[in-house]
Amino acid sequence: MPLALLLSVAGCSRASGEASSDGALTLLNVSYDPTRGLYEDLNAAFAKRWADTHGQRVSIQQSHGGSGKQARSVIEGLRADVVTLALAYDVDMLHEKARLVPADWQARLPHDSAPYTSTIVFVVRQGNPKAIRDWDDLVREDVTVITPNPKTSGGARWNYLAAWGQALRREGGSEARAQAYMEKLFRNVPVLDSGARGATTTFAERGLGDVLLAWENEAFLLTREVEEARFEVVMPSVSILAEPPVAVVDHNVDRKGTRAAAEAYLAYLYSEEGQEIAARHHFRPRSETVAAKHAARFPALKRLTLAEVAGDWRRAQATHFADGGVFDRIYAPRAD
């Protein structure tokens, strides 16, 4: 197994550091697992642009891990200049638990502060031996599904809500019947990894499961770049509009004096150049021109919004993932 994968699974993150002996500026971007490659490219490109326009060297440190764990580190004092996380709920907590960002943080950047979007798709083994086409196939008795634990993984919460949303829509909006679908689905899940990368390892390296629920960018990374011959992506007819948000951490940039660079960095994500890089990493760009250019990368599918599926994150959390929520009821002790 490649070392990089090992390290990412172990949830390792590079340490922060803002010391600048030569006038160079250091920013720390605290992010989640699947954005590692994306930000490697974005950081290099932004540093070049910042040097061209401001004549100053900027180096951006990256920290990756589970989205919730990353948010907690920032709450507990990791001096992130910006956070680029998997769900808005985690950024909300930066406000609620530690007042590191204002309550209206999401309104400060276009598109609810989500510069790129993604969705949840299926990865199946080469040749699609179980003929998995859509959500219905995931609850067949002969199919096993790999998805991480939504209680410990932000990405898994998108997986879960994608499944819930399409079930809710198909079952005519009946929550009881959607829950019945979810129970059948999770009966087919043999392992609940704690994070998205762990689930990918379980599926790809251990050969467990017939289908992996994954972020679109991870799915294409796996099938086009890493394991070309072994896996295929299956686009379900409907999925969810995943909007991973970004935010400047006000409290930290004001103390460190890095606000200008941090804001420019996030603005850069929305620039044509930044959008282009996002598209190359299989994150769906917001820019229509860039999206049109890369249309082939992004097969069309109906994407339900979080609002359609579960209201907002606070409600999603309370209904599904909090104690006694739907996810707990799925696993409630049964008589059988």
Next chain:
Amino acid sequence: MSRSSRHRVLPGFRLSLGFSWFSLGLIVLIPLTSLFLRTFSLSWEEFWGTVTTPRALAAYRLSFGASLAAALANVVFGLLVAWVLVRYRFPGRDVLESLVDLPFALPTAVAGLTLTTLFSAKGWYGQHLEALGIKVAYTSVGVAIALTFIGLPFVVRTVQPVLEEIDVDVEEAAATLGASPWQTFRRVLLPALFPALLSGFTLAFARALGEYGSVVFISGNMPLRTEIVPLLIITRLEQYDYAGATAIAIVMLGSSFSLLLAVNLLHRWSQRRLEARPGA
């Protein structure tokens, strides 16, 4: 060492004791106290509700059960390894000696990943076990194996020095008096080794209870079936439920502390009995 002992290389008793309390207080007691303080935001009913959910109960059962099984397995294997290392000289002994400590040094997540790879249905061990109908990865058996792996050095390293102290003469004497090997082991060696085995068992058990890294990979983390207590704590933290997380942590801490205390008392009692034995 008591207060009255003659040789004192380090500065006086008061200073040493004072410093011991201070440093232990700083790095053990204060963090643990702050842990308790964090749960104070919960009412007693909330606390009780949190720590007795079916998932929590299932997790206690698994964590304590698998840790117990692992510690017992380590007592047997650890004694054997220590025996071989002390009583025999053979090529490769140095390698074996260093191998024993490896679980101490290895990041447990790496251990977990490796064990999962080996024991999963396609792994080197797993494919053969699967053929026999034995599932290891993603079951409680897998949890116990991971915990055995991380606990082994504790038993070997506590038993080894004691075993070195016991002269081979004692065994030979027993043999000349007509004792069978089993009798010699049971009547002569085992009583002398018992306190060390107990210490090793305690350490391995305590270590296993708190283990997280290696287990999350091999257990599969299925609610009510293969979730360990530390995972449940992490789950609470992922929901930003600090009070709930510490509530479960406190139950864990309380029960491990009472268990360790009980084993220590047993240890003291057996030591005293050993010293009281005529001729020991």
